Amino acid sequence: MTQPARHLTATALAVLTTPDPGDFRTRRVESLTVDLQGIPGDRHYGFTRPAGARERWYKSGTPIRSGRQLTVVAAEELAVVAARMELPEIDPGWIGANVLVAGIADFTLLPWGTRLFFGEGAVLVNEGDNAPCRFAGAAIARAFPERTGLDMLFVQAAKNLRGIVVTVERAGLLAPGPITVKTPKQKTGGTLL
Amino acid sequence: MTQPARHLTATALAVLTTPDPGDFRTRRVESLTVDLQGIPGDRHYGFTRPAGARERWYKSGTPIRSGRQLTVVAAEELAVVAARMELPEIDPGWIGANVLVAGIADFTLLPWGTRLFFGEGAVLVNEGDNAPCRFAGAAIARAFPERTGLDMLFVQAAKNLRGIVVTVERAGLLAPGPITVKTPKQKTGGTLL
Numbered sequence: 001m002t003q004p005a006r007h008l009t010a011t012a013l014a015v016l017t018t019p020d021p022g023d024f025r026t027r028r029v030e031s032l033t034v035d036l037q038g039i040p041g042d043r044h045y046g047f048t049r050p051a052g053a054r055e056r057w058y059k060s061g062t063p064i065r066s067g068r069q070l071t072v073v074a075a076e077e078l079a080v081v082a083a084r085m086e087l088p089e090i091d092p093g094w095i096g097a098n099v100l101v102a103g104i105a106d107f108t109l110l111p112w113g114t115r116l117f118f119g120e121g122a123v124l125v126n127e128g129d130n131a132p133c134r135f136a137g138a139a140i141a142r143a144f145p146e147r148t149g150l151d152m153l154f155v156q157a158a159k160n161l162r163g164i165v166v167t168v169e170r171a172g173l174l175a176p177g178p179i180t181v182k183t184p185k186q187k188t189g190g191t192l193l
Numbered sequence: 194m195t196q197p198a199r200h201l202t203a204t205a206l207a208v209l210t211t212p213d214p215g216d217f218r219t220r221r222v223e224s225l226t227v228d229l230q231g232i233p234g235d236r237h238y239g240f241t242r243p244a245g246a247r248e249r250w251y252k253s254g255t256p257i258r259s260g261r262q263l264t265v266v267a268a269e270e271l272a273v274v275a276a277r278m279e280l281p282e283i284d285p286g287w288i289g290a291n292v293l294v295a296g297i298a299d300f301t302l303l304p305w306g307t308r309l310f311f312g313e314g315a316v317l318v319n320e321g322d323n324a325p326c327r328f329a330g331a332a333i334a335r336a337f338p339e340r341t342g343l344d345m346l347f348v349q350a351a352k353n354l355r356g357i358v359v360t361v362e363r364a365g366l367l368a369p370g371p372i373t374v375k376t377p378k379q380k381t382g383g384t385l386l
Contacts, residue, residue, distance in 0.1 A: 036258050113305030
């Protein structure tokens with residue numbers, strides 16, 4: 001079965017970046033200007049990056065094409081993760097997100113190749129779900145020093161809910177406001193061989 | 194429904210490139226060495242490219258991130274297109290393909306983000322189906338001067354059968370032989386809003 005491309009309307013609630021490339025965490029800003037390599041000055045800026053623990057099929061450090069220029073998370077999904085972890089909230093900045101959106105169900109599982117159009121501004125391309133890691137979990141744990149084990153709990157609680165990694169297809173502005181989400185034509189079901 | 198990642202085994206039958214970057218058509222070679230921007234010297238080499246007619250949602254000529262470094266076609270699909278066009282064959286070189294594979298059903302509709310591993314050599318990432326164009330159709334028409342209208346017929350006959358565009362995730366060798374095809378975890382069915 002071939003599923004046609006779809007256009008959905010959603011909302012960007014916030015954009016975030018880090019004032020310090022050495023710091024994993026991000027903070028809300030009014031807007032961000034991105035180019036085709038990502039956020040200038042950001043730790044994830046670049047067409048390429050070294051392969052890491054998430055790409056176990058490559059020797060660590062191998063230069064690979066970067067699909068991880070920015071990360072995008074969904075407010076609805078973070079609320080589910082917070083509830084599972086019995087936390088009042090998870091701030092998108094604690095886990096290093098660059099964009100917070102709302103209005104799309106199953107956001108983390110949007111098909112690869114889905115485009116997010118920020119009006120006449122930037123266009124981002126979905127390059128897959130962002131696997132939860134202890135690094136992000138540890139950042140959440142720091143906000144709740146009275147709790148233990150939050151880092152590992154996050155890895156479990158955030159499975160398929162931690163948002164996506166994206167690259168920039170068209171340079172421009174990222175700012176809060178309405179966005180258009182275009183999913184690609186998809187093959188669903190059936191066999192591949 | 195979430196469909197897990199799958200590993201499939203297939204075969205690369207041929208690799209092709211053009212001796213002349215001005216020429217759209219490609220010819221078989223023993224092997225190709227690609228880097229993270231594609232085939233050095235090729236007309237599609239680069240991290241970026243100008244938007245064209247296929248990206249009608251961008252102003253023509255806008256610099257965008259390139260997802261079209263190489264193209265890959267499937268022998269089974271070209272055979273179907275040739276039969277629909279009542280042609281004895283379609284040579285992958287006529288339509289500018291860089292890799293000819295066999296063994297994957299519905300190859301053109303493989304999910305975005307599917308990886309093609311050429312053993313310890315290069316790794317290619319599926320960036321979507323390649324829309325058939327009159328340019329490729331015209332190259333086929335040139336091989337059959339006694340037939341008319343083949344260019345437009347190709348556009349219809351090759352829908353969802355014209356193969357995919359890819360980028361290079363890991364640099365290395367592309368050569369005929371066994372390849373491994375890894376589809377990403379996918380969301381199938383369901384609603385997005």
